[in-house]
Amino acid sequence: MREKIADRSAEIAVIGLGYIGLPTAIMFANAGFKVVGYEIREDVVKKVNSGTSHIIEPEIEDMLRKAIENGNLRATSDKKEIAGKDVYIICVQTPLKEDKTPDLSYLENAVRTTAESMKKGSLVIIESTVPPMTTLRMAKLIEDITGFKAGEDFYMVHAPERVMPRRIFKELVYNSRILGGINEESAELAELLYRTFVKGQIFKTNSTTSEMVKLMENTFRDVNIALANEFAFLAHQYGIDVFEAIELANTHPRVKIHMPGIGVGGHCLPKDSYLLLSSAKEDFGLIKKAREINEDMPLFAKDLLIDALKTINLPVEEAIVVVLGLAYKGYSDDTRNSPALKFIEEIKDIVMEVRTYDPYVKGTHENLEDALKGADAVVIATDHPEFKTLDWQALGRLMRNKILIDGRHVVKNPPKGFVFKGIGRGEY
Secondary structure: OHHHHHOOOOEEEEEOOOOOHHHHHHHHHHOOOEEEEEOOOHHHHHHHHOOOOOOOOOOHHHHHHHHHHOOOEEEEOOHHHHOOOOEEEEOOOOOEOOOOOEOOHHHHHHHHHHHHHOOOOOEEEEOOOOOOOHHHHHHHHHHHHHOOOEOOOEEEEEOOOOOOOOOHHHHHHHOOEEEEEOOHHHHHHHHHHHOOOOOOOEEEEEHHHHHHHHHHHHHHHHHHHHHHHHHHHHHHHHOOEHHHHHHHHOOOOOOOOOOOOOOOOOOOHHHHHHHHHOOOOOOOOHHHHHHHHHHOHHHHHHHHHHHHHHHOOOOHHHOEEEEEOOOOOOOOOOOOOOHHHHHHHHHOOOOOEEEEEOOOOOOOOOOHHHHHOOOOEEEEOOOOHHHHHOOHHHHHOOOOOOEEEEOOOOOOOOOOOOEEEEOOEOOO
């Protein structure tokens, strides 16, 4: 296996061609490996094989076409085409169930598919974010299906992705990687593989530590965002602008406060705290409380909207509300766990109409002007760059009433003539 990785003759199967799987497949293909991407969505398979990406990400179209044209990457929904590969990289979702417990069914299905396809000596890598000790359990599942011995007949590693949308390809190369092997040789093989394109540091550890590290990273961010959101609540009570206060506090050399907002979305932060705690015998409450604060932020935005409607004496049930942005973050089409969607769920049954506009997400109004005609209130739920330069005076003339709720600190100077309320903007 070492020689095959070194001379790029190792054949790779990537299971799942989503936001992480497709860029990962592209990187290995452009590093010189023959890569087959396995994806159950036929429309995605067709797009990838035609050189078209189904996700929005800078550089992805050019890099995908390069990988397709040099013959190193193809997609398939046929399990037969991933049989007997040297490396299997699993990049599937690990969402939460309604009771906030981990749903590992996608991962287990992917591992079963891998076990039914692999050969002796294969290296299996899980890039998905998983609860601690999951990789060891998946290794046992492979043993049960194949009869192979983990660490001897096959090798297994947890290699969590650590990238941010809009910067995926840069961060795949330059970010450090954590490789957690079920044994030392597994981690060493994975290091040889990732070093073919990773220029950042590579740290080897055991698989459970690797799983914990990934969850700690995202829980750290989630807890600190919750602290910022609590500061925003307090700013409304004290009548100050929390963003000015945060900017000043962050001049301290040992302080770095995060930014508050309408909520936390994406495929990681809203669930990883629950993954971290899912197998724990005891916790002390801080992580859960932080998650609750962040989950309640769309409700705070709802309260701001209702207060603004009261200011102009418009009954809530008569209001037409326009939500700007459905993606969980700016310059993205990713709506997974988006707080905008939760906000819409909270208001859709109490107002007359909810309209949406997102230049990156299909199924919303085609243009902002049409969405705003006759509307009473606008709620900014996503920090798309296009929203930062809008002419609110001109747009306001299209509206019946002029209410602006800023959930993402997009509007730095509240426009004249509007009833303006922003999360953390307590002085207005």
